[in-house]
Amino acid sequence: MFTLTNCLVLSALIFAVGAYGVIARRNILIMLMSVELMLNAVNLSFIAFARYYGSALAPASSGTTGQVFVLMTMVVAAAEVAVGLAILIALFRGRHSVDPGDLDLLKG
Amino acid sequence: MPDIGSAELRVLLPVLAPLLGALAVLLTDPYLDKGRPKLPLVYIALGSLMAAWAALGFLWGDRVVAWSGALAADRFGLYLGFAIATAAGLTVLSSAGYARKMGVDCGEYYSLLLLATAGMLLLAMANDLLMVFLGIETMSIAVYCLAGITRERPRSVEAAMKYFLLGAFATGFLLYGIALIYGATGEVRLERIAHHAANRPLLLAGLGFLLVGFGFKVGAVPFHMWAPDAYEGAPAAVTGFMAAGVKAAGFAAFLRVLLTAFGGEAAAAAWAPALWMLAALSMIVGTLSALAQTNLKRMLAWSSVAHTGYALVGVVGGGGVAGNGSAAVLFYVLTYSVMTLGPFLVIALLSRAGEEFEQIDDLAGLARRRPVAAAALSLFLLSLAGIPPTAGFMGKLFVFRAAIDSGWLGLGVIGILATLVSVYYYLRPIVLMYMREPRAEFNASEPTDWASHFAIGVAALALLLLGVLPSDAIAASLESVRGLW
Amino acid sequence: MVPSFWPILAYAGFLVGLGGAILLISHLLGPRRHQRAKHDTYECGVAPVGTARERFPVRFYLVAILFVLFDIETVFLVPWAVTYRRLGVPGLIEMFSFIAVLGIGLYYVWRRGALEWD
Numbered sequence: 001m002f003t004l005t006n007c008l009v010l011s012a013l014i015f016a017v018g019a020y021g022v023i024a025r026r027n028i029l030i031m032l033m034s035v036e037l038m039l040n041a042v043n044l045s046f047i048a049f050a051r052y053y054g055s056a057l058a059p060a061s062s063g064t065t066g067q068v069f070v071l072m073t074m075v076v077a078a079a080e081v082a083v084g085l086a087i088l089i090a091l092f093r094g095r096h097s098v099d100p101g102d103l104d105l106l107k108g
Numbered sequence: 109m110p111d112i113g114s115a116e117l118r119v120l121l122p123v124l125a126p127l128l129g130a131l132a133v134l135l136t137d138p139y140l141d142k143g144r145p146k147l148p149l150v151y152i153a154l155g156s157l158m159a160a161w162a163a164l165g166f167l168w169g170d171r172v173v174a175w176s177g178a179l180a181a182d183r184f185g186l187y188l189g190f191a192i193a194t195a196a197g198l199t200v201l202s203s204a205g206y207a208r209k210m211g212v213d214c215g216e217y218y219s220l221l222l223l224a225t226a227g228m229l230l231l232a233m234a235n236d237l238l239m240v241f242l243g244i245e246t247m248s249i250a251v252y253c254l255a256g257i258t259r260e261r262p263r264s265v266e267a268a269m270k271y272f273l274l275g276a277f278a279t280g281f282l283l284y285g286i287a288l289i290y291g292a293t294g295e296v297r298l299e300r301i302a303h304h305a306a307n308r309p310l311l312l313a314g315l316g317f318l319l320v321g322f323g324f325k326v327g328a329v330p331f332h333m334w335a336p337d338a339y340e341g342a343p344a345a346v347t348g349f350m351a352a353g354v355k356a357a358g359f360a361a362f363l364r365v366l367l368t369a370f371g372g373e374a375a376a377a378a379w380a381p382a383l384w385m386l387a388a389l390s391m392i393v394g395t396l397s398a399l400a401q402t403n404l405k406r407m408l409a410w411s412s413v414a415h416t417g418y419a420l421v422g423v424v425g426g427g428g429v430a431g432n433g434s435a436a437v438l439f440y441v442l443t444y445s446v447m448t449l450g451p452f453l454v455i456a457l458l459s460r461a462g463e464e465f466e467q468i469d470d471l472a473g474l475a476r477r478r479p480v481a482a483a484a485l486s487l488f489l490l491s492l493a494g495i496p497p498t499a500g501f502m503g504k505l506f507v508f509r510a511a512i513d514s515g516w517l518g519l520g521v522i523g524i525l526a527t528l529v530s531v532y533y534y535l536r537p538i539v540l541m542y543m544r545e546p547r548a549e550f551n552a553s554e555p556t557d558w559a560s561h562f563a564i565g566v567a568a569l570a571l572l573l574l575g576v577l578p579s580d581a582i583a584a585s586l587e588s589v590r591g592l593w
Numbered sequence: 594m595v596p597s598f599w600p601i602l603a604y605a606g607f608l609v610g611l612g613g614a615i616l617l618i619s620h621l622l623g624p625r626r627h628q629r630a631k632h633d634t635y636e637c638g639v640a641p642v643g644t645a646r647e648r649f650p651v652r653f654y655l656v657a658i659l660f661v662l663f664d665i666e667t668v669f670l671v672p673w674a675v676t677y678r679r680l681g682v683p684g685l686i687e688m689f690s691f692i693a694v695l696g697i698g699l700y701y702v703w704r705r706g707a708l709e710w711d
Contacts, residue, residue, distance in 0.1 A: 015280070015284060019277075019280070022273070022277050028269065028273070031273055032273075032276075035273075035276040035279075035280060038277075038280030038283075038284070039279070039280055039283060041284075042280065042283045042284045045284070045287040045288070045291065046287050046290065048291075049287065049290055049291040049294075052291075053294045065238070065290065065295075065296055066290060068238065069238060069241075069286070069287075069290070069296070072238060072241065072242060073241075076241070076242070076245045076249075079249055080245070080249055080276055080279070083249050083252055083253055083272065084252075084272050084273075084276065087253075087256050087265065087268045087269050087272055090265045090268075091265045091266065091269050094262045095262065100273070103269060103270060105266050105341070106263055106266055106267060106270070106336070106337040106340050106341050
């Protein structure tokens with residue numbers, strides 16, 4: 001069940017859902033959540049690869065790199081979402097909308 | 109336990125200096141008077157950036173790899189490291205007056221500036237994909253905040269939001285690319301990835317995602333949508349820093365990854381056509397869009413897209429170890445970071461309290477009222493247009509020649525045509541400044557902002573020096589690329 | 594892999610079927626009386642006041658986001674604690690400098706008054 005291929009396919013699907021969400025949804029909060037979805041999909045890939053390289057299947061190579069990457073990604077994603085929400089709140093105070101279509105001051 | 113020897117600390121010095129500076133700013137800020145100019149923060153920022161400069165100079169020499177191969181202090185990274193530290197220093201000088209005018213003379217501003225610089229320097233020296241990721245994110249997250257730091261201006265916040273959304277989106281692609289590369293090879297160290305055959309689909313897919321991610325970060329068409337809005341909305345000093353520093357650091361990492369991890373014949377054959385398209389599209393779309401702009405910052409944003417294209421010409425026409433293309437990219441990005449920072453320093457100088465000086469029409473008659481600023485702006489624009497004897501000319505010459513020499517004639521021709529068209533929009537502001545009667549009032553009554561003038565002077569002098577006596581910088585760029593192998 | 598998985602799938606199927614059957618039977622057989630109280634957020638207990646879609650003060654956001662930031666940093670503490678003996682003194686120094694950086698951030702937040710509730 002938890003084969004490398006299955007995990008990778010799941011990860012790719014979640015990544016695609018996230019990317020679709022960023023492109024198609026008209027709500028900045030949901031776009032933010034979609035970005036998080038993309039990053040966590042990648043984390044799944046990292047863990048799957050780390051397990052693969054950590055097991056006997058792969059030649060002498062360590063699986064810890066992938067795990068370290070996941071920890072880093074988690075922290076970076078938290079910092080990123082904190083900044084994103086802060087910017088969103090500053091934006092919402094000014095115009096009371098979370099629709100990216102309303103971001104129309106900058107055009108040319 | 110990896111031994112934390114002196115090599116480790118030495119390599120980390122250029123990153124540590126701005127990082128400690130940022131912490132010092134945070135510790136100092138609460139003790140300063142609210143109403144008075146926060147000069148101590150400026151001194152701390154300048155001091156730590158000079159320390160970073162000194163550390164870069166101290167490391168200049170043979171390649172030192174430390175932290176289990178995660179960081180490499182070699183001339184390749186240090187070369188653009190100098191450009192980054194210089195851009196940050198000039199930005200701080202210009203910010204001393206500008207931040208007060210815009211009401212952001214606070215600890216956050218300077219500490220974010222220093223943190224972004226630390227991220228950029230980390231990125232320039234990153235030798236594995238984890239450090240590339242950390243460097244890019246440290247830099248980007250700080251710059252998102254900086255773009256929106258003038259919270260009272262709706263356009264600044266909007267720019268930050270757009271930059272953030274597209275930047276975070278790009279981060280997802282970059283990270284996915286890294287994951288696939290790790291999956292295909294089991295490695296994140298750049299030189300070890302190179303040992304694996306490049307024809308595996310997983311590795312190629314990873315490379316593709318990586319190109320998309322980097323394409324976003326350096327603002328190459330078709331991944332450039334954020335650039336015009338972010339550049340226009342962000343406060344001018346920040347925009348200059350973004351245009352110079354982010355691009356220099358992005359290209360340093362981009363080029364290092366391509367040359368070290370994917371420098372082999374087979375891999376290069378995979379990415380060269382893709383980058384060919386990005387380069388051609390960036391030059392064409394950037395140049396044509398810049399023609400129609402009425403806002404100076406937005407025009408410079410499109411111009412920066414075009415310049416990304418010119419630099420990519422050098423990446424495509426790298427020509428491997430023997431070719432000059434990669435060295436040309438380093439030299440080009442160095443000169444570009446100075447000449448794109450310059451106009452934003454002038455805009456920052458001319459801006460009034462809470463109001464940016466950004467319409468091209470407002471430049472009319474500037475030469476009469478502010479002759480020094482007008483002369484400096486003209487020099488920067490001439491250099492961006494690539495007119496001798498400025499650095500911009502040498503940079504373009506070097507890049508286009510390298511590309512044509514290694515057989516990329518088409519790209520060179522597109523580049524030269526785009527350059528010719530671009531002369532029109534770079535000359536228009538100069539004509540306005542010198543040939544028209546003044547329309548707007550310029551803030552001549554305010555006390556002279558010496559720090560800002562000094563920064564503009566340094567940038568102008570650097571451009572002239574790099575244009576007239578480029579041989580040292582070019583020789584250093586060639587050595588830098590040789591040092592990679 | 595596959596043989597050991599079948600019982601779980603069967604069990605899951607049984608559970609879904611059972612749940613569906615109970616819902617269906619009670620839907621068909623159960624009496625229905627509509628009252629106002631049935632549409633409340635909670636059918637019993639204290640009567641709700643105001644709407645659930647109320648805006649929270651932005652202070653909640655600030656505290657929440659600071660919590661998330663400091664909370665997620667502990668992610669680095671766990672691997673360090675696991676390998677504490679092998680990392681030795683250099684590891685200790687690294688971790689303490691990491692915590693010191695966080696501490697300076699907290700100090701700045703505190704001095705700027707972001708932790709004041711009113």
